[in-house]
Amino acid sequence: MSEKSSKNSKVSLAEVARAAGVSKMTASRVLRGEGGYSEKTRDLVMQKIDLLGYVPNRLATVFAGDQTSTFVGVSIPDLGNEVFAQVLEGIDRKLRSFGYQTVLGLTQHTIQEEEAWIETVLSWQPAGLILTGRSHSPRALEMLRNAGIPIVEIWDLNSSPLDISVGVNHYDCGFEMGRYLVGLGYRSLGYVGTSHDTANAATARLEGFTKAITDGGGSVARQFCLHDTASYYPGFYGTEQLLASGAAVDCIYYQNDAMAFGGLQYCEKLGLSVPADIGVAGWGDMPIASVLQQRLTSLHVSHLKLGQAAAEAMVARISGEPHPTARDTGFHLVPGSTTRQIIG
Amino acid sequence: MSEKSSKNSKVSLAEVARAAGVSKMTASRVLRGEGGYSEKTRDLVMQKIDLLGYVPNRLATVFAGDQTSTFVGVSIPDLGNEVFAQVLEGIDRKLRSFGYQTVLGLTQHTIQEEEAWIETVLSWQPAGLILTGRSHSPRALEMLRNAGIPIVEIWDLNSSPLDISVGVNHYDCGFEMGRYLVGLGYRSLGYVGTSHDTANAATARLEGFTKAITDGGGSVARQFCLHDTASYYPGFYGTEQLLASGAAVDCIYYQNDAMAFGGLQYCEKLGLSVPADIGVAGWGDMPIASVLQQRLTSLHVSHLKLGQAAAEAMVARISGEPHPTARDTGFHLVPGSTTRQIIG
């Protein structure tokens, strides 16, 4: 019910205290419910807080005690890719439930952007950082080491992280899918993904996939799209390019389900029957897969859970509780009908 | 190249100054490039900053009161809906280019969550807030008014916002689509969307849509799904429910394209031919629409641009530059082949 203070953009605790006729310290105690004041005083101070529309200044609180802030910096490559949006959602929801705030940084898949963001966000004295990816610039690494705060690297599981790693082993993801497809009899594989300067988790999946395929006596024709975001259209377009290149492929593995769907659409346009003429496999078990007529062969990863696990790891580290260096959030293959059935 | 300080999690400017044999003030001047020091001193201080791995403490700077923070709080309902993810991407990219940081708050479509988040984020003295939606709790409104910082409300354009409104008129979006469908001869419309406690932009679209349809002598059968996120599956499931309810509809309008795609999939499963047996229209011109065989009848809105416009408005307001109270980022109808063609 603040009426007089509508214009007071900055009401300090001292002003509240003065209005209530007590000292700053007493007002502070009331505010924190710390005890050491009478009920009468408490009511008086609370009334003035309400009247003046006092908003606590956490900057001052953090600054005063050497307690750390409740900011957690979170770097995400891009949000056009649904899986990252889900990871971020998982992180923010969980962090918030523990009283922390997410400071976002979209890096556009570059370690330069990440470095610049790290430098800025560190100046806000965050309680910790959650970084997507395991590749960082040398200067970023130095800053991170010097910061002395918890660092959670997510996405591609890392057995020797800076601090804590949460995610899944993307090499294994690719390998398992590769082995599955080899088991189905596919030998001439295609891969469609986006291209980035820095090796990332998608690269790891491709490597694992390629290993499994070559182990099985097959080969992989790769097609990279110069697109930032691994979404529907790059899948569509990449498929067009791959098939136009003359590569004879019997099955295409996509960077993720969204791209796989784009590929499916291109195949349909071309009149190719899936899986009769060509097989299609994705990654991530993304939401769109739940409504398709054909169950898309994919690999399930719970992105929301991954994000939540990352936030839990962060909170545990901040609170000084023990937490394993690496937490594998797991995956499992989802056999679908966009690839041929297991040969009896 | 900090070597000795690897463990010094907190190196203050005073320590840098001491190492360089100058006063804090001189070190501060060097750091800010303010002038008033010799080149020799500058090099010395810079060298010590590097050596000790000093990280500026923006909390202290802001706290000192001479400048506002560079935080901008951004509230988003959820990230499972691609359009919000895109808006957020637009906001963060633009804010970052101006040197501001995004402090995220996912409200899960509730004004209670929004209120709690506003209270917390205000205590960090943000430079401004960008809020999705125009509905806020009474207490939130009071806090926002008292805060005395720029508030940009996005999504549903508001002619009398708290401060600045950026977005599109969702009522008009719905109305235009309704008129278009009436023009195609549809009279028995269906609507499939998600349900939330608070009236939101989707509600406004539905109202505009209903107005246009009833104006045209038709009717709208509504089907709401109890799903938080307006994505593929709710569209699929909602369509199933709507059709199972016995409503005789010749065309279904969906809350967005993702839901429309889910609906298309259900229609296909049911053996309904689109648009011969039933028409389908969406909203948002989402990425998936770009790869479908049939061009989805939809309404184009640039979510990325909307986010960027919101960030620009915020920066303008912070900088004291003039900015119109309401900025309409525009939309246009995209006629597709999931609805019947215009009757010659």
Place this chain on the structure above:
DNA sequence: ATGAGTTACGTTACGGGTAACGCTACGCAG
């Protein structure tokens, strides 16, 4: 009645940076 403990406050110092002002040494014009 006296000393000890408790309640309910107030006072002081502090944190990390910056604005405002003070001071010194040097350069240079008159």
Place this chain on the structure above:
DNA sequence: CTGCGTAGCGTTACCCGTAACGTAACTCAT
């Protein structure tokens, strides 16, 4: 040589809370 300006740097005060400590009034057991 004197006076004044200025480059270059230091000193002080301050921002807003909170920890630590101080203190007056009161309670209560001995």
